[in-house]
Amino acid sequence: MFFALYTALSVRLHQRLLTTGYDLGIFEQAVRSYAQGRAPVSALKGPGFNLLGDHFSPALASLAPAYRIFPSPMTLLVAQAALLAVAVVPLSRWAYQAHGRTAALVTGTGYGASWGIASTVAFDFHEICFAVPLLAFSVTALGNERWRAAAGWALPLLLVKEDLGLTVMVIGAYIAWQGSRRLGTATAFVGLAGSLLEIFVIIPAFNPDHSYSHSGSFAGAGSPGGSLLGLLHLPMDLITPQTKVITLVLLLAPTAFMALRSPLMLLALPTLCWRFLSEYPPHWGTSHHYSAILMPVVFGAFVHSLNRWAPYSSTQDRRTLRTGLAISSAMTVLLIAGSPLSQLADPVTWQTPPRAAAAHRVMDLIPDNATVAAANRLVPHLTDRCTVTLFGFPDIPLTADWIIVDAKYPMGFPMSAQDESHALDQARLGGYYTVAQDNGFLLLHRTTPDHFTAPHRTTPDHRLTSRDSVGVT
Structure with missing residues:
Protein backbone atom coordinates (compact mmCIF):
# COMPACT_ATOMS: atom_id res chain seq x y z
CA MET A 1 0.00 0.00 0.00
CA ASP A 346 -6.40 17.11 -2.62
CA PRO A 347 -8.14 17.17 -6.04
CA VAL A 348 -5.49 19.61 -7.28
CA THR A 349 -2.90 16.84 -7.05
CA TRP A 350 -4.76 14.86 -9.70
CA GLN A 351 -5.17 17.80 -12.09
CA THR A 352 -2.34 18.54 -14.49
CA PRO A 353 -2.14 22.30 -15.11
CA PRO A 354 -2.52 23.36 -18.75
CA ARG A 355 0.85 25.04 -18.51
CA ALA A 356 2.50 21.62 -18.12
CA ALA A 357 1.41 20.73 -21.66
CA ALA A 358 2.79 24.07 -22.87
CA ALA A 359 6.12 23.34 -21.20
CA HIS A 360 6.38 19.98 -22.94
CA ARG A 361 5.47 21.51 -26.30
CA VAL A 362 8.41 23.87 -25.95
CA MET A 363 10.77 21.21 -24.62
CA ASP A 364 9.88 18.94 -27.54
CA LEU A 365 11.55 21.48 -29.83
CA ILE A 366 14.92 20.70 -28.23
CA PRO A 367 16.66 17.84 -30.07
CA ASP A 368 18.02 14.80 -28.27
CA ASN A 369 21.63 15.01 -27.04
CA ALA A 370 21.53 18.81 -27.13
CA THR A 371 23.19 20.98 -24.50
CA VAL A 372 20.59 22.90 -22.52
CA ALA A 373 20.59 25.49 -19.75
CA ALA A 374 17.18 25.11 -18.11
CA ALA A 375 15.09 26.46 -15.28
CA ASN A 376 15.19 24.32 -12.15
CA ARG A 377 11.64 22.95 -12.55
CA LEU A 378 12.28 22.00 -16.19
CA VAL A 379 15.66 20.31 -15.74
CA PRO A 380 14.40 16.83 -14.72
CA HIS A 381 12.21 16.70 -17.83
CA LEU A 382 15.29 16.94 -20.05
CA THR A 383 18.06 15.07 -18.24
CA ASP A 384 17.06 11.71 -19.72
CA ARG A 385 17.97 12.82 -23.26
CA CYS A 386 20.08 15.99 -23.09
CA THR A 387 23.13 17.39 -21.33
CA VAL A 388 21.54 19.87 -18.94
CA THR A 389 22.87 22.63 -16.73
CA LEU A 390 20.96 24.98 -14.45
CA PHE A 391 20.41 28.37 -16.07
CA GLY A 392 21.97 31.13 -14.03
CA PHE A 393 23.88 28.91 -11.64
CA PRO A 394 26.90 30.81 -10.26
CA ASP A 395 30.40 29.92 -11.47
CA ILE A 396 29.14 27.66 -14.28
CA PRO A 397 29.74 29.27 -17.68
CA LEU A 398 26.85 29.48 -20.14
CA THR A 399 27.96 27.23 -22.99
CA ALA A 400 24.69 25.45 -23.82
CA ASP A 401 23.17 25.73 -27.28
CA TRP A 402 19.67 26.05 -25.83
CA ILE A 403 18.09 27.99 -22.96
CA ILE A 404 14.62 27.25 -21.62
CA VAL A 405 13.03 29.10 -18.71
CA ASP A 406 9.66 29.85 -17.17
CA ALA A 407 9.50 33.60 -17.68
CA LYS A 408 6.01 33.85 -16.23
CA TYR A 409 6.55 32.10 -12.91
CA PRO A 410 10.30 31.90 -12.24
CA MET A 411 11.14 29.72 -9.24
CA GLY A 412 13.63 32.15 -7.76
CA PHE A 413 16.45 29.61 -7.68
CA PRO A 414 19.33 29.86 -8.35
CA MET A 415 18.65 33.57 -8.87
CA SER A 416 15.84 36.05 -8.42
CA ALA A 417 13.31 36.80 -11.14
CA GLN A 418 14.97 40.16 -11.77
CA ASP A 419 18.40 38.59 -12.11
CA GLU A 420 17.00 35.93 -14.42
CA SER A 421 15.50 38.59 -16.68
CA HIS A 422 18.85 40.35 -16.76
CA ALA A 423 20.63 37.06 -17.54
CA LEU A 424 18.26 36.46 -20.45
CA ASP A 425 19.02 39.92 -21.81
CA GLN A 426 22.73 39.17 -21.55
CA ALA A 427 22.20 35.87 -23.35
CA ARG A 428 20.46 37.64 -26.21
CA LEU A 429 23.38 40.02 -26.47
CA GLY A 430 25.65 36.98 -26.55
CA GLY A 431 23.97 35.50 -29.61
CA TYR A 432 20.87 33.67 -28.36
CA TYR A 433 17.59 34.17 -30.22
CA THR A 434 14.04 33.43 -29.11
CA VAL A 435 12.64 30.56 -31.16
CA ALA A 436 9.52 29.65 -29.16
CA GLN A 437 7.33 31.16 -26.48
CA ASP A 438 4.32 29.30 -25.13
CA ASN A 439 2.32 30.33 -22.08
CA GLY A 440 5.34 31.90 -20.44
CA PHE A 441 7.86 29.19 -21.30
CA LEU A 442 10.65 30.75 -23.29
CA LEU A 443 13.09 28.87 -25.54
CA LEU A 444 16.27 30.44 -26.88
CA HIS A 445 18.81 28.98 -29.28
CA ARG A 446 22.35 30.09 -30.07
CA THR A 447 21.94 30.54 -33.81
CA THR A 448 20.33 32.96 -36.23
CA PRO A 449 16.57 32.68 -36.77
CA ASP A 450 17.12 31.82 -40.45
CA HIS A 451 19.17 28.77 -39.48
CA PHE A 452 16.78 27.42 -36.89
CA THR A 453 14.77 24.36 -37.82
CA ALA A 454 12.48 22.74 -35.29
CA PRO A 455 13.48 19.09 -34.88
CA HIS A 456 9.94 17.88 -34.37
CA ARG A 457 7.28 20.51 -35.02
CA THR A 458 6.83 24.23 -34.68
CA THR A 459 4.34 25.90 -32.38
CA PRO A 460 2.75 29.32 -32.69
CA ASP A 461 4.22 32.16 -30.72
CA HIS A 462 1.79 31.99 -27.83
CA ARG A 463 1.80 35.12 -25.74
CA LEU A 464 1.68 35.12 -21.97
CA THR A 465 -1.75 34.32 -20.60
CA SER A 466 -3.26 34.06 -17.14
CA ARG A 467 -3.56 30.28 -17.21
CA ASP A 468 -2.91 28.17 -14.13
CA SER A 469 0.65 28.36 -12.93
CA VAL A 470 2.93 25.40 -12.52
CA GLY A 471 4.69 25.16 -9.19
CA VAL A 472 2.49 27.79 -7.52
CA THR A 473 -0.31 26.56 -5.27
Whole structure:
Protein backbone atom coordinates (compact mmCIF):
# COMPACT_ATOMS: atom_id res chain seq x y z
CA MET A 1 0.00 0.00 0.00
CA PHE A 2 2.67 2.50 0.97
CA PHE A 3 4.60 1.76 -2.20
CA ALA A 4 1.53 2.78 -4.20
CA LEU A 5 1.04 5.94 -2.14
CA TYR A 6 4.67 7.00 -2.40
CA THR A 7 4.76 6.32 -6.13
CA ALA A 8 1.52 8.19 -6.77
CA LEU A 9 2.67 11.28 -4.88
CA SER A 10 6.15 11.52 -6.39
CA VAL A 11 4.96 10.80 -9.94
CA ARG A 12 2.16 13.34 -9.74
CA LEU A 13 4.54 16.00 -8.45
CA HIS A 14 6.83 15.29 -11.39
CA GLN A 15 3.99 15.41 -13.90
CA ARG A 16 2.90 18.77 -12.49
CA LEU A 17 6.43 20.15 -12.96
CA LEU A 18 7.07 20.29 -9.22
CA THR A 19 10.29 18.28 -9.19
CA THR A 20 13.63 20.00 -9.66
CA GLY A 21 17.06 19.75 -11.18
CA TYR A 22 18.42 20.14 -7.67
CA ASP A 23 18.12 17.25 -6.80
CA LEU A 24 16.27 14.85 -9.09
CA GLY A 25 18.13 16.06 -12.17
CA ILE A 26 21.52 15.66 -10.52
CA PHE A 27 20.86 12.08 -9.47
CA GLU A 28 19.40 11.17 -12.84
CA GLN A 29 22.53 12.42 -14.57
CA ALA A 30 24.62 10.22 -12.28
CA VAL A 31 22.46 7.13 -12.84
CA ARG A 32 22.35 7.81 -16.59
CA SER A 33 26.16 7.92 -16.61
CA TYR A 34 26.36 4.62 -14.75
CA ALA A 35 23.87 3.09 -17.20
CA GLN A 36 26.13 4.17 -20.07
CA GLY A 37 29.16 2.61 -18.41
CA ARG A 38 30.69 5.94 -17.42
CA ALA A 39 31.65 7.61 -14.16
CA PRO A 40 28.72 9.35 -12.40
CA VAL A 41 29.16 12.77 -13.99
CA SER A 42 26.63 15.54 -13.37
CA ALA A 43 26.80 18.62 -15.58
CA LEU A 44 24.43 20.33 -13.16
CA LYS A 45 27.21 20.35 -10.56
CA GLY A 46 29.78 21.61 -13.06
CA PRO A 47 31.51 20.63 -16.31
CA GLY A 48 32.61 16.99 -16.00
CA PHE A 49 31.85 16.97 -12.27
CA ASN A 50 32.07 13.47 -10.79
CA LEU A 51 29.45 13.08 -8.06
CA LEU A 52 31.81 10.86 -6.10
CA GLY A 53 33.61 14.13 -5.40
CA ASP A 54 30.49 15.48 -3.71
CA HIS A 55 29.08 12.53 -1.76
CA PHE A 56 30.32 8.96 -1.73
CA SER A 57 27.22 7.15 -2.98
CA PRO A 58 28.21 4.28 -5.29
CA ALA A 59 24.93 2.59 -4.31
CA LEU A 60 23.37 4.68 -7.08
CA ALA A 61 24.98 2.35 -9.61
CA SER A 62 22.50 -0.36 -8.60
CA LEU A 63 19.79 1.59 -10.45
CA ALA A 64 21.71 1.50 -13.74
CA PRO A 65 20.18 -1.77 -15.07
CA ALA A 66 16.63 -0.54 -14.51
CA TYR A 67 17.50 2.83 -16.01
CA ARG A 68 18.86 1.22 -19.18
CA ILE A 69 15.45 -0.38 -19.67
CA PHE A 70 13.41 2.64 -18.55
CA PRO A 71 15.55 5.77 -19.11
CA SER A 72 13.41 8.24 -17.22
CA PRO A 73 13.42 10.20 -13.96
CA MET A 74 10.34 8.14 -13.12
CA THR A 75 12.66 5.15 -12.68
CA LEU A 76 14.41 6.89 -9.82
CA LEU A 77 11.14 8.00 -8.22
CA VAL A 78 9.61 4.52 -8.37
CA ALA A 79 12.80 2.92 -7.05
CA GLN A 80 12.83 5.36 -4.13
CA ALA A 81 9.19 4.58 -3.36
CA ALA A 82 9.97 0.85 -3.33
CA LEU A 83 13.03 1.20 -1.10
CA LEU A 84 11.21 3.36 1.44
CA ALA A 85 8.21 1.05 1.48
CA VAL A 86 10.31 -2.11 1.99
CA ALA A 87 11.32 -0.88 5.44
CA VAL A 88 7.74 -1.46 6.63
CA VAL A 89 8.28 -5.22 6.34
CA PRO A 90 10.95 -5.92 8.99
CA LEU A 91 9.56 -3.40 11.46
CA SER A 92 5.95 -4.59 11.31
CA ARG A 93 7.01 -8.27 11.26
CA TRP A 94 9.10 -7.75 14.40
CA ALA A 95 6.19 -6.00 16.12
CA TYR A 96 3.82 -8.81 15.13
CA GLN A 97 6.10 -11.58 16.36
CA ALA A 98 6.80 -9.79 19.63
CA HIS A 99 3.48 -8.14 20.48
CA GLY A 100 0.74 -9.19 18.10
CA ARG A 101 -1.30 -7.84 15.22
CA THR A 102 -2.27 -4.50 16.76
CA ALA A 103 1.34 -3.59 17.50
CA ALA A 104 2.32 -4.58 13.96
CA LEU A 105 -0.43 -2.40 12.47
CA VAL A 106 0.48 0.58 14.63
CA THR A 107 4.20 0.25 13.90
CA GLY A 108 3.85 -0.32 10.16
CA THR A 109 1.35 2.51 9.72
CA GLY A 110 3.33 4.82 11.98
CA TYR A 111 6.52 4.34 10.00
CA GLY A 112 4.83 4.34 6.59
CA ALA A 113 2.90 7.53 7.25
CA SER A 114 5.70 9.24 9.19
CA TRP A 115 6.55 12.81 8.25
CA GLY A 116 10.21 11.94 7.68
CA ILE A 117 9.37 9.44 4.97
CA ALA A 118 6.58 11.56 3.47
CA SER A 119 8.88 14.59 3.22
CA THR A 120 11.44 12.49 1.41
CA VAL A 121 8.90 11.23 -1.10
CA ALA A 122 7.69 14.76 -1.74
CA PHE A 123 11.14 16.18 -2.46
CA ASP A 124 12.64 14.63 -5.58
CA PHE A 125 15.01 11.66 -5.23
CA HIS A 126 17.93 11.19 -2.83
CA GLU A 127 20.50 8.50 -2.30
CA ILE A 128 19.48 8.22 1.34
CA CYS A 129 16.56 6.03 0.27
CA PHE A 130 19.03 3.11 0.05
CA ALA A 131 19.89 3.53 3.72
CA VAL A 132 16.33 3.36 5.03
CA PRO A 133 15.62 -0.36 4.44
CA LEU A 134 19.17 -1.29 5.44
CA LEU A 135 18.68 0.44 8.77
CA ALA A 136 15.24 -1.08 9.25
CA PHE A 137 16.63 -4.60 8.84
CA SER A 138 19.69 -3.82 10.98
CA VAL A 139 17.66 -2.30 13.82
CA THR A 140 15.28 -5.24 13.75
CA ALA A 141 18.22 -7.65 13.98
CA LEU A 142 19.68 -5.67 16.88
CA GLY A 143 16.38 -5.81 18.74
CA ASN A 144 16.27 -9.59 18.29
CA GLU A 145 19.94 -9.96 19.26
CA ARG A 146 20.95 -11.36 15.90
CA TRP A 147 24.32 -9.65 15.96
CA ARG A 148 25.82 -10.97 12.71
CA ALA A 149 22.70 -10.05 10.75
CA ALA A 150 22.69 -6.58 12.30
CA ALA A 151 26.30 -5.98 11.26
CA GLY A 152 25.67 -7.46 7.82
CA TRP A 153 22.77 -5.11 7.11
CA ALA A 154 24.68 -2.12 8.49
CA LEU A 155 27.97 -2.38 6.60
CA PRO A 156 26.48 -1.56 3.13
CA LEU A 157 25.56 1.86 4.56
CA LEU A 158 29.15 2.81 3.80
CA LEU A 159 28.22 2.70 0.10
CA VAL A 160 25.23 5.01 0.52
CA LYS A 161 26.74 8.17 2.01
CA GLU A 162 29.94 9.06 3.76
CA ASP A 163 28.43 10.16 7.10
CA LEU A 164 26.61 6.85 7.57
CA GLY A 165 29.86 5.18 8.61
CA LEU A 166 29.31 6.92 11.95
CA THR A 167 25.95 5.20 12.26
CA VAL A 168 27.68 1.89 11.48
CA MET A 169 30.14 2.72 14.22
CA VAL A 170 27.32 3.19 16.74
CA ILE A 171 25.71 -0.07 15.61
CA GLY A 172 29.03 -1.79 16.20
CA ALA A 173 29.33 -0.21 19.64
CA TYR A 174 25.83 -1.42 20.47
CA ILE A 175 26.72 -4.97 19.41
CA ALA A 176 29.89 -4.87 21.54
CA TRP A 177 27.89 -3.57 24.51
CA GLN A 178 24.95 -5.95 24.31
CA GLY A 179 26.35 -8.96 22.48
CA SER A 180 29.53 -10.01 20.70
CA ARG A 181 32.41 -7.79 21.75
CA ARG A 182 34.69 -8.92 18.93
CA LEU A 183 32.09 -8.51 16.19
CA GLY A 184 30.92 -5.20 17.59
CA THR A 185 34.41 -3.77 17.87
CA ALA A 186 35.25 -4.82 14.32
CA THR A 187 32.01 -3.32 12.98
CA ALA A 188 32.58 -0.06 14.83
CA PHE A 189 36.14 0.18 13.53
CA VAL A 190 35.09 -0.47 9.93
CA GLY A 191 32.34 2.13 10.21
CA LEU A 192 34.59 4.86 11.58
CA ALA A 193 37.48 4.04 9.28
CA GLY A 194 35.12 3.93 6.30
CA SER A 195 33.75 7.40 6.98
CA LEU A 196 37.21 8.87 7.54
CA LEU A 197 38.54 7.26 4.37
CA GLU A 198 35.63 8.51 2.29
CA ILE A 199 35.65 12.05 3.69
CA PHE A 200 39.39 12.68 3.74
CA VAL A 201 40.69 10.52 0.88
CA ILE A 202 38.15 9.24 -1.64
CA ILE A 203 35.88 12.25 -2.03
CA PRO A 204 38.77 14.79 -2.25
CA ALA A 205 40.36 12.58 -4.90
CA PHE A 206 37.32 13.05 -7.14
CA ASN A 207 36.59 16.65 -6.17
CA PRO A 208 37.97 19.39 -8.49
CA ASP A 209 39.16 21.34 -5.43
CA HIS A 210 40.63 18.19 -3.83
CA SER A 211 38.61 18.80 -0.69
CA TYR A 212 35.44 17.70 1.05
CA SER A 213 33.11 20.57 0.30
CA HIS A 214 30.57 19.64 2.98
CA SER A 215 32.98 19.91 5.90
CA GLY A 216 31.81 23.51 5.79
CA SER A 217 31.15 25.43 8.94
CA PHE A 218 29.50 24.06 12.01
CA ALA A 219 27.92 26.11 14.73
CA GLY A 220 30.50 27.67 17.00
CA ALA A 221 33.42 26.91 14.72
CA GLY A 222 33.85 30.51 13.77
CA SER A 223 33.26 32.03 17.20
CA PRO A 224 35.43 35.07 18.02
CA GLY A 225 36.86 33.31 21.03
CA GLY A 226 38.33 30.56 18.92
CA SER A 227 37.79 26.84 18.94
CA LEU A 228 37.59 26.54 22.74
CA LEU A 229 34.65 28.94 22.94
CA GLY A 230 33.01 27.09 20.09
CA LEU A 231 33.34 23.78 21.94
CA LEU A 232 31.90 25.29 25.12
CA HIS A 233 28.92 26.52 23.15
CA LEU A 234 28.19 23.17 21.49
CA PRO A 235 25.56 21.96 24.00
CA MET A 236 23.45 25.06 23.35
CA ASP A 237 23.96 24.71 19.60
CA LEU A 238 22.33 21.28 19.76
CA ILE A 239 19.04 22.69 21.09
CA THR A 240 18.91 26.21 19.68
CA PRO A 241 17.18 27.66 17.80
CA GLN A 242 13.75 26.35 18.75
CA THR A 243 13.36 24.54 15.41
CA LYS A 244 15.68 21.80 16.64
CA VAL A 245 13.57 21.13 19.73
CA ILE A 246 10.42 21.00 17.60
CA THR A 247 12.08 18.46 15.33
CA LEU A 248 12.98 16.27 18.31
CA VAL A 249 9.44 16.44 19.68
CA LEU A 250 7.91 15.56 16.31
CA LEU A 251 10.45 12.76 15.90
CA LEU A 252 9.39 11.07 19.13
CA ALA A 253 5.70 12.00 19.28
CA PRO A 254 4.51 9.26 16.87
CA THR A 255 5.86 6.67 19.32
CA ALA A 256 4.25 8.36 22.34
CA PHE A 257 7.85 9.09 23.39
CA MET A 258 8.21 5.40 24.26
CA ALA A 259 11.14 5.10 21.84
CA LEU A 260 13.25 6.91 24.43
CA ARG A 261 13.00 3.84 26.66
CA SER A 262 15.10 1.82 24.20
CA PRO A 263 18.90 2.09 23.88
CA LEU A 264 18.39 1.64 20.13
CA MET A 265 17.70 5.40 20.00
CA LEU A 266 21.47 5.82 20.30
CA LEU A 267 21.64 5.01 16.58
CA ALA A 268 19.99 8.36 15.86
CA LEU A 269 22.73 10.38 17.55
CA PRO A 270 25.23 10.69 14.65
CA THR A 271 22.59 12.04 12.26
CA LEU A 272 21.03 14.35 14.83
CA CYS A 273 24.41 15.72 15.90
CA TRP A 274 25.71 16.65 12.45
CA ARG A 275 22.35 18.13 11.50
CA PHE A 276 21.94 20.26 14.61
CA LEU A 277 25.55 21.42 14.55
CA SER A 278 25.21 22.50 10.94
CA GLU A 279 24.78 26.16 10.10
CA TYR A 280 22.41 25.30 7.23
CA PRO A 281 18.87 25.93 8.60
CA PRO A 282 17.06 23.26 6.52
CA HIS A 283 19.13 20.63 8.35
CA TRP A 284 17.39 21.55 11.60
CA GLY A 285 13.76 21.14 10.59
CA THR A 286 11.35 18.52 9.32
CA SER A 287 11.37 19.28 5.60
CA HIS A 288 13.29 17.66 2.76
CA HIS A 289 14.87 14.22 3.13
CA TYR A 290 17.10 14.74 6.14
CA SER A 291 14.98 12.77 8.62
CA ALA A 292 14.34 9.70 6.48
CA ILE A 293 16.98 7.49 8.11
CA LEU A 294 15.75 8.44 11.58
CA MET A 295 12.33 6.90 10.98
CA PRO A 296 13.33 3.19 11.00
CA VAL A 297 15.51 3.87 14.06
CA VAL A 298 12.69 5.55 15.99
CA PHE A 299 10.08 2.92 15.18
CA GLY A 300 12.57 0.13 15.81
CA ALA A 301 13.23 1.65 19.22
CA PHE A 302 9.46 1.86 19.71
CA VAL A 303 8.99 -1.87 19.14
CA HIS A 304 11.98 -2.59 21.35
CA SER A 305 10.55 -0.44 24.13
CA LEU A 306 7.34 -2.49 24.11
CA ASN A 307 9.36 -5.43 25.38
CA ARG A 308 9.37 -3.78 28.80
CA TRP A 309 5.73 -4.77 29.17
CA ALA A 310 6.09 -8.29 27.77
CA PRO A 311 5.03 -10.96 28.50
CA TYR A 312 2.26 -8.87 30.06
CA SER A 313 2.73 -10.22 33.56
CA SER A 314 0.21 -7.82 35.07
CA THR A 315 -2.93 -5.91 34.25
CA GLN A 316 -0.95 -2.69 34.55
CA ASP A 317 1.52 -3.86 31.90
CA ARG A 318 -1.29 -4.64 29.47
CA ARG A 319 -2.94 -1.30 30.14
CA THR A 320 0.32 0.56 29.60
CA LEU A 321 0.93 -1.27 26.33
CA ARG A 322 -2.56 -0.52 25.02
CA THR A 323 -2.29 3.11 26.03
CA GLY A 324 1.04 3.52 24.29
CA LEU A 325 -0.27 1.96 21.09
CA ALA A 326 -3.39 4.13 21.20
CA ILE A 327 -1.40 7.34 21.68
CA SER A 328 0.98 6.35 18.89
CA SER A 329 -1.94 5.73 16.54
CA ALA A 330 -3.55 9.04 17.46
CA MET A 331 -0.33 10.95 16.84
CA THR A 332 0.14 9.27 13.47
CA VAL A 333 -3.37 10.30 12.39
CA LEU A 334 -2.87 13.81 13.74
CA LEU A 335 0.44 14.36 11.95
CA ILE A 336 -0.84 13.05 8.61
CA ALA A 337 -2.95 16.20 8.26
CA GLY A 338 0.20 18.27 7.83
CA SER A 339 2.13 15.62 5.94
CA PRO A 340 2.89 15.74 2.21
CA LEU A 341 0.91 12.50 1.93
CA SER A 342 -2.23 14.55 2.59
CA GLN A 343 -1.77 16.01 -0.88
CA LEU A 344 -3.11 12.74 -2.27
CA ALA A 345 -6.55 13.71 -0.91
CA ASP A 346 -6.40 17.11 -2.62
CA PRO A 347 -8.14 17.17 -6.04
CA VAL A 348 -5.49 19.61 -7.28
CA THR A 349 -2.90 16.84 -7.05
CA TRP A 350 -4.76 14.86 -9.70
CA GLN A 351 -5.17 17.80 -12.09
CA THR A 352 -2.34 18.54 -14.49
CA PRO A 353 -2.14 22.30 -15.11
CA PRO A 354 -2.52 23.36 -18.75
CA ARG A 355 0.85 25.04 -18.51
CA ALA A 356 2.50 21.62 -18.12
CA ALA A 357 1.41 20.73 -21.66
CA ALA A 358 2.79 24.07 -22.87
CA ALA A 359 6.12 23.34 -21.20
CA HIS A 360 6.38 19.98 -22.94
CA ARG A 361 5.47 21.51 -26.30
CA VAL A 362 8.41 23.87 -25.95
CA MET A 363 10.77 21.21 -24.62
CA ASP A 364 9.88 18.94 -27.54
CA LEU A 365 11.55 21.48 -29.83
CA ILE A 366 14.92 20.70 -28.23
CA PRO A 367 16.66 17.84 -30.07
CA ASP A 368 18.02 14.80 -28.27
CA ASN A 369 21.63 15.01 -27.04
CA ALA A 370 21.53 18.81 -27.13
CA THR A 371 23.19 20.98 -24.50
CA VAL A 372 20.59 22.90 -22.52
CA ALA A 373 20.59 25.49 -19.75
CA ALA A 374 17.18 25.11 -18.11
CA ALA A 375 15.09 26.46 -15.28
CA ASN A 376 15.19 24.32 -12.15
CA ARG A 377 11.64 22.95 -12.55
CA LEU A 378 12.28 22.00 -16.19
CA VAL A 379 15.66 20.31 -15.74
CA PRO A 380 14.40 16.83 -14.72
CA HIS A 381 12.21 16.70 -17.83
CA LEU A 382 15.29 16.94 -20.05
CA THR A 383 18.06 15.07 -18.24
CA ASP A 384 17.06 11.71 -19.72
CA ARG A 385 17.97 12.82 -23.26
CA CYS A 386 20.08 15.99 -23.09
CA THR A 387 23.13 17.39 -21.33
CA VAL A 388 21.54 19.87 -18.94
CA THR A 389 22.87 22.63 -16.73
CA LEU A 390 20.96 24.98 -14.45
CA PHE A 391 20.41 28.37 -16.07
CA GLY A 392 21.97 31.13 -14.03
CA PHE A 393 23.88 28.91 -11.64
CA PRO A 394 26.90 30.81 -10.26
CA ASP A 395 30.40 29.92 -11.47
CA ILE A 396 29.14 27.66 -14.28
CA PRO A 397 29.74 29.27 -17.68
CA LEU A 398 26.85 29.48 -20.14
CA THR A 399 27.96 27.23 -22.99
CA ALA A 400 24.69 25.45 -23.82
CA ASP A 401 23.17 25.73 -27.28
CA TRP A 402 19.67 26.05 -25.83
CA ILE A 403 18.09 27.99 -22.96
CA ILE A 404 14.62 27.25 -21.62
CA VAL A 405 13.03 29.10 -18.71
CA ASP A 406 9.66 29.85 -17.17
CA ALA A 407 9.50 33.60 -17.68
CA LYS A 408 6.01 33.85 -16.23
CA TYR A 409 6.55 32.10 -12.91
CA PRO A 410 10.30 31.90 -12.24
CA MET A 411 11.14 29.72 -9.24
CA GLY A 412 13.63 32.15 -7.76
CA PHE A 413 16.45 29.61 -7.68
CA PRO A 414 19.33 29.86 -8.35
CA MET A 415 18.65 33.57 -8.87
CA SER A 416 15.84 36.05 -8.42
CA ALA A 417 13.31 36.80 -11.14
CA GLN A 418 14.97 40.16 -11.77
CA ASP A 419 18.40 38.59 -12.11
CA GLU A 420 17.00 35.93 -14.42
CA SER A 421 15.50 38.59 -16.68
CA HIS A 422 18.85 40.35 -16.76
CA ALA A 423 20.63 37.06 -17.54
CA LEU A 424 18.26 36.46 -20.45
CA ASP A 425 19.02 39.92 -21.81
CA GLN A 426 22.73 39.17 -21.55
CA ALA A 427 22.20 35.87 -23.35
CA ARG A 428 20.46 37.64 -26.21
CA LEU A 429 23.38 40.02 -26.47
CA GLY A 430 25.65 36.98 -26.55
CA GLY A 431 23.97 35.50 -29.61
CA TYR A 432 20.87 33.67 -28.36
CA TYR A 433 17.59 34.17 -30.22
CA THR A 434 14.04 33.43 -29.11
CA VAL A 435 12.64 30.56 -31.16
CA ALA A 436 9.52 29.65 -29.16
CA GLN A 437 7.33 31.16 -26.48
CA ASP A 438 4.32 29.30 -25.13
CA ASN A 439 2.32 30.33 -22.08
CA GLY A 440 5.34 31.90 -20.44
CA PHE A 441 7.86 29.19 -21.30
CA LEU A 442 10.65 30.75 -23.29
CA LEU A 443 13.09 28.87 -25.54
CA LEU A 444 16.27 30.44 -26.88
CA HIS A 445 18.81 28.98 -29.28
CA ARG A 446 22.35 30.09 -30.07
CA THR A 447 21.94 30.54 -33.81
CA THR A 448 20.33 32.96 -36.23
CA PRO A 449 16.57 32.68 -36.77
CA ASP A 450 17.12 31.82 -40.45
CA HIS A 451 19.17 28.77 -39.48
CA PHE A 452 16.78 27.42 -36.89
CA THR A 453 14.77 24.36 -37.82
CA ALA A 454 12.48 22.74 -35.29
CA PRO A 455 13.48 19.09 -34.88
CA HIS A 456 9.94 17.88 -34.37
CA ARG A 457 7.28 20.51 -35.02
CA THR A 458 6.83 24.23 -34.68
CA THR A 459 4.34 25.90 -32.38
CA PRO A 460 2.75 29.32 -32.69
CA ASP A 461 4.22 32.16 -30.72
CA HIS A 462 1.79 31.99 -27.83
CA ARG A 463 1.80 35.12 -25.74
CA LEU A 464 1.68 35.12 -21.97
CA THR A 465 -1.75 34.32 -20.60
CA SER A 466 -3.26 34.06 -17.14
CA ARG A 467 -3.56 30.28 -17.21
CA ASP A 468 -2.91 28.17 -14.13
CA SER A 469 0.65 28.36 -12.93
CA VAL A 470 2.93 25.40 -12.52
CA GLY A 471 4.69 25.16 -9.19
CA VAL A 472 2.49 27.79 -7.52
CA THR A 473 -0.31 26.56 -5.27
